[in-house]
Amino acid sequence: xxxTIFGPDDLEQADALxxxxxxxxxxxxxxxxxxxxxxxxxxLTVPVIGVAAGDWNDDALRxxxxxxxxxxxxxxxxxxxxxxxxxLSLVSGDFTDPGTFARLREAVAGYGFVAHYLAIPPTxxxxxxxxxxxxxxxxxxxxxxxxxxGHDEExxxxxxxxxxxxxxDHHLLRVDHFLGNSAVESLMVARFANTLLAPIWHRSYVDxxxxxxxxxxxxxxRGSFYDAVGCLRDVVxxxxxxxxxxxxxxxxxxxxxxxxGLEKWRVLRAVRTLDPEATVxxxxxxYLDVEGVAPGSTTETYxxxxxxxxxxxxxxxxxxxxxxxxxPVTATEVIVQLRTPxxxxxxxxxxxTPPNLIRFRIDGDTGIRADLMLRKPEDGVEQPVTVxxxxxxxxxxxRQELPYENILRGAVVGDPEAFAFYPTILECWRxxxxxxxxxxxxxxxAPGSWGPEPADRLPELKYWHQPGRRLFEDVV
Numbered sequence: 322x323x324x325t326i327f328g329p330d331d332l333e334q335a336d337a338l339x340x341x342x343x344x345x346x347x348x349x350x351x352x353x354x355x356x357x358x359x360x361x362x363x364x365l366t367v368p369v370i371g372v373a374a375g376d377w378n379d380d381a382l383r384x385x386x387x388x389x390x391x392x393x394x395x396x397x398x399x400x401x402x403x404x405x406x407x408x409l410s411l412v413s414g415d416f417t418d419p420g421t422f423a424r425l426r427e428a429v430a431g432y433g434f435v436a437h438y439l440a441i442p443p444t445x446x447x448x449x450x451x452x453x454x455x456x457x458x459x460x461x462x463x464x465x466x467x468x469x470x471g472h473d474e475e476x477x478x479x480x481x482x483x484x485x486x487x488x489x490d491h492h493l494l495r496v497d498h499f500l501g502n503s504a505v506e507s508l509m510v511a512r513f514a515n516t517l518l519a520p521i522w523h524r525s526y527v528d529x530x531x532x533x534x535x536x537x538x539x540x541x542x543r544g545s546f547y548d549a550v551g552c553l554r555d556v557v558x559x560x561x562x563x564x565x566x567x568x569x570x571x572x573x574x575x576x577x578x579x580x581x582g583l584e585k586w587r588v589l590r591a592v593r594t595l596d597p598e599a600t601v602x603x604x605x606x607x608y609l610d611v612e613g614v615a616p617g618s619t620t621e622t623y624x625x626x627x628x629x630x631x632x633x634x635x636x637x638x639x640x641x642x643x644x645x646x647x648x649p650v651t652a653t654e655v656i657v658q659l660r661t662p663x664x665x666x667x668x669x670x671x672x673x674t675p676p677n678l679i680r681f682r683i684d685g686d687t688g689i690r691a692d693l694m695l696r697k698p699e700d701g702v703e704q705p706v707t708v709x710x711x712x713x714x715x716x717x718x719x720r721q722e723l724p725y726e727n728i729l730r731g732a733v734v735g736d737p738e739a740f741a742f743y744p745t746i747l748e749c750w751r752x753x754x755x756x757x758x759x760x761x762x763x764x765x766x767a768p769g770s771w772g773p774e775p776a777d778r779l780p781e782l783k784y785w786h787q788p789g790r791r792l793f794e795d796v797v
Contacts, residue, residue, distance in 0.1 A: 332735030
């Protein structure tokens, strides 16, 4: 039975990668450095054919790529870049012009299977998909689309229907770059490969869970983009809920992307729709002065909420999620707070023994840290002290792969594990539906603070565990 339902992920390996939007901002900052690293490691040997509007040629593309990679890669090696550059070429033309796709058909002629990657605005997804189908380029190929996949559940269903008319679901992959994050995958490995953690990953031992995605910078020059999206749609509905699924899912019975997707869907299906009364939206002071932001905009730059998962493992355990810009640090961290011992033996006066914490740092200096209580060997000291123990991934495991390395590699070799499972996308939109477009304006907060004060008073929340600038430094 399992071989039939959860058989091998038998997606075809691509003989060429077509990258739409190769001259854009995403390609410059993320995709080009990832292509370089894949070339460096010998994991990218297929041609990369860019498609972009404008007066570009192969040499201009290679010069642009070199500049982008040299700025992002500290140990830039010209010989590695030369190998990548030899595989780079460009088809120039407008995405609405059939002639562009006729030229692309000539460029990919002779390659057995092609992966089309859309690093373009979501409004162009269906335009390009239809043009590929009209040119016959949807045969012997797959389509990879960036986030966001819709702006609510209804639009996600419409987008799926439109793309499915051009590429069947077996040949359609949806990007969420958090799923390509090695530290996020390590979260699942830490849970299911260690019997040390497995028995306590349960409501009997877990008091609450906090997931924070903090950024110490503002929206900068992305005002027009961000104002149309906001914090909830930009990172909470996708990234944070995907992390939640990794954190809370039950183990799949087989090591298979579809089996993992089913377990993620099962746990997200058990998540209650967000309660507006347990949700806080904020906007940092000065946001309205950013170029591209609409006058009087009510777009949130901060979002915090409490949610519950109604299943046997997590019933009654509050999960607190928050994200924001212009906060004190840049960090993405999961903090699992364990229940305190049933009898207080070591507290003094009104002070309580601090709880055990398990921290997963999944961005920046990635790693795992556990805060344990020990007695400091000094006369007269009865209060336990917090002692951190853990692993810094870069120190122990070496360089951590960039998320887009895993995503681009998956797009080429046909590995669906780094991509979002469509049913989970629908559940994520369902979960946030009640708070997507509120009528009340966001609460202002000062840049450099931890957000609006009402977020510190979410129901049942005693206090937030604030991430530090680094995992093994004192918190701020």
